[in-house]
Amino acid sequence: MHPNIEELLALQSDDNRISDIEKKIAALAPRLKELDSVRQKAADAVQRSESTIESEQQRQRDISARVELHKKQQERNLAQLDSIKKMKEATAAMSQVETTRRLVAEDESELAAMGRRTETMRADVERARAALTAAEEEQASAREEIASEQGTLEAELKEARGERTGKAANVDRSLLGKYDRIRSRRDNALYPLRGPSCGNCDTAIPLQRRNVMAADGTIEVCEGCGVLLYPG
Template sequence: MASALHADVEALLGLQKEDAALHELEQARASLGPKREGLDKARAQLADRLERARGAVLAEEKKQRELQDRIREHKAIHEKNVAQLDVVKRLREATAAMAQVERARRVLAEEEAELIALGRRLAEARTSVATLEQETAALEAAQVEPRAALESEAARLDAELATMRAQREQVASHVPKGLLNPYNRIRTKRPGRAVVALNGASCGSCDTAVPLQRRSQMVATGKVEVCEVCGVLLYAGEG
């Protein structure tokens, strides 16, 4: 019965094709976001580790200063005690003074050992910082190229999107408002096919049978109908 497609249907199908291509391009553009986030995340994680390593160095340095002060203080007291030994004459006093000197010597020895261990920890912490600084520099260098590639890809897609959107509006201007509005509504609700050909006697999308009378009218006049079940725009296909 029907031969060529009605002009409105042709225009609608052309618009649908534009929108499909546009959608694909938008997906490609959107996929750049997570790629950039991946690069940012790797950088942030390393920066976080470096910050913590630097914090550890500062903490050990603070402990070292405090311990050095304590040792200085204990040494001064100890020296004073040792000097007093010479002036103590009586045996009881001498015994007590000796015990005090001995105690202080032990404390000092422990503190000196602690200071050595602390120095070792500090050296390790500084090595970690140096290693992480190298890793950071390496990561920055390694990210230069992929970041530049992402940026130029984004610029290319943006330009293509602008062209395609203008082209889409041009195509849309040939579709009658009465069809364009429901078409746009359907597409925003569910991307994918909004304009579907009848499949025999049924909706090409949800397979619901379309009454013969409506079908005949569609074939005869090229009228586009909304499927009452799934909401797509239905048209009678060629032949």
């Protein structure tokens, strides 16, 4: 066998090993993505429950501020009432006192209801946070496993690439260029002749070219599929 053929076959075997490892590394991504999506759902639920309670608390603060204003207003109303002598003015002032009293009562009753709702919301936040923590704890070992597999594969890949570089240095430059170009389009670039035909696509190779290949151990490009052919 022509020495270049042996070297090229060794290179092809390294390349197959490298692409196997790369496929295994790529296969880890969807596993991580699935874990991330489960965790994200739990984190989103926490976010939603927190923002619900935050907007409720903001409304609570707004209403409390309004109650304070109305109470101060009521103090002024009552003070005014004391100084009023005319009946008509007293009736209007009494009506103002009554309106303010009703507004304060409505707001205070709303605040009480909000207080009860906030308790429920707080429980929702706690539940969502606990679910997130549980999801993270549940995922810890799966994530560790993926990280360790990834580490092992990366190390294997580095080693395989190093070996490949060493072997590529032994292959004739122009042949290596052809091989790399073909390899960039397909998994295997190098096939043996199978009888009188291409070992990949079965296109018949003219007898004369086969004779030259057999005599010189040269590598030819298949006109049918474009792979490199060597005498088998």
